Amino acid sequence: MKLLARTTAFLLIATAGASAQNVELRFSTWLPPKHGVHEALQNWAASIKEKSGGTISVTLYPAEQLGRANDHYDMARDGIADLSFLNVGYQAGRFPLAEAVHLPFTVANGVGGSKAFDSWYRPHAETEMSDVKFCLGFVHEPGTLHAKKEIRSPAEISGMKIRSAHATMANFVTTLGGTNVRVSAPESRSALESGVADAVTFPWESAKIFGLDNVVSYSMEAPLYVAGFAWVMNHGTYDAMTDEQKAVMDEHCSTQWSGEIGSTWSVHEKAGHEALKTKAGHTVYELTAEETAAWREAAAPLRQQWINGAGIDDAQGVFESFEAALEAEGAKVE
Structure with a gap:
């Protein structure tokens, strides 16, 4: 015992x-x-x-x-x-x-x-x-720009109200003359429905999950951000x-x-991207080479702004090391 x-x-x-x-x-x-x-x-x-x-x-x-x-x-x-x-x-x-x-x-x-x-x-x-x-x-x-109208030129952002995915895209919007709408992803649909926002920057599947495809009709085909x-x-x-x-x-x-x-x-x-491309009443439009070049030229100053605001020595070199990492993984936009 x-x-x-x-x-x-x-x-x-x-x-x-x-x-x-x-x-x-x-x-x-x-x-x-x-x-x-x-x-x-x-x-x-x-x-x-x-x-x-x-x-x-x-x-x-x-x-x-x-x-x-x-x-x-x-x-x-x-x-x-x-x-x-x-x-x-x-x-x-x-x-x-x-x-x-x-x-x-x-x-x-x-x-x-x-x-x-x-x-x-x-x-x-x-x-x-x-x-x-x-x-x-x-x-x-x-992700890309999803809007209530087709937007082909960065000049068209002027006067628009856009929910931006993050601070960098918000800065891009305001640089182009638009107004940044500060709401989180879960709040984006209500912002569009109420007219607080005219467009959003969003990934493809997320646009569907949050129901944004029911309130916007156009999506730009571009690796915007x-x-x-x-x-x-x-x-x-x-x-x-x-x-x-x-x-x-x-x-x-x-x-x-x-x-x-x-x-x-x-x-x-990718499945969300295909779903939006085939959705009735929704248009996924491609930019011409000239239109793409205009967007990239408009975005170019943001890189120098990041370098100036990074708060570290050799920010230029640090960013180049990030680009090198992207290139090594086959993930750099050419």
């Missing part, structure tokens, strides 16, 4: 010790549950659970359940969420180096663009996002993990996984 009691006690202690190491991570995102990027997030979470022997699980809190889209960096910093999904341009000027990815006509595709952005920005994140553990960065397939995103983690959450669990998280906070996220999301964005 004494042997049985001792064995039982030992098992209870061991079980308690094992359960104490179990970690449930709250992952907050402002995107709706049906968004394509969540498939990538679920794959990522499943891999973490498997590699950690079931000791790390990830629970998704989508659609701003834990806080507003603009607050997601602070939510991870303050522990409101263990991990959060950050649009690096939602708070203008807070992450100036990361915003290099937002310059128009720079990133050609989502997969190579994600890997290039992650590998290039990762060392800079150590200082620019020091309040959190930078997990990974990625981009979507190039991408948005940069990061998954960031609360330092305390990471520090409380065992060494083995930290190793699992480090494996999943990597450039390799950045490419996986970009690849999965890319499939959904």
Whole structure:
């Protein structure tokens, strides 16, 4: 009986010790549950659970359940969420180096663009996002201008009200004489319906998910811009993990996984692109070579503005290193 009691006690202690190491991570995102990027997030979470022997699980809190889209960096910093999904341009000027990815006509595709952005920005994140553990960065397939009318020339932006994807596109709009409408992605449809906005810059699948295709009829066929995103983690959450669990998280906070996220999301964005092209009453129009050249010329001054405002030595060289990373991944707009 004494042997049985001792064995039982030992098992209870061991079980308690094992359960104490179990970690449930709250992952907050402002995107709706049906968004394509969540498939990538679920794959990522499943891999973490498997590699950690079931000791790390990830629970998704989508659609701003834990806080507003603009607050997601602070939510991870303050522990409101263990991990959060950050649009690096939602708070203008807070992450100036990361915003290099937002310059128009720079990133050609989502997969190579994600890997290039992650590998290039990762060392800079150590200082620019020091309040959190930078997990990974990625981009979507190039987004474009969706509007209530066909817009072929940058001169036509003058006088228009446009919801911009991030601060760089907002700057572009105002430089062209338009008015920037400051609303997050979930608020964009109501802005269009109410007349607060005449057009939006948006990725393709996201335009459908948020119902924008029901209030705009024209989409420009051009790699106008991408948005940069990061998954960031609360330092305390990471520090409380065992060494083995930290190793699992480090494996999943990597450039390799950045490419996986970009690849999965890319499939959904391309499907959204095709859906808009074939939707009755919706026109996806191509620009001529001359029209494209005019847009790129209009966007060119933004690069020098980024260099002047980056706040680091040799910003020109830093941007060129980003372009080199894009070229190496086959993701540079030529």
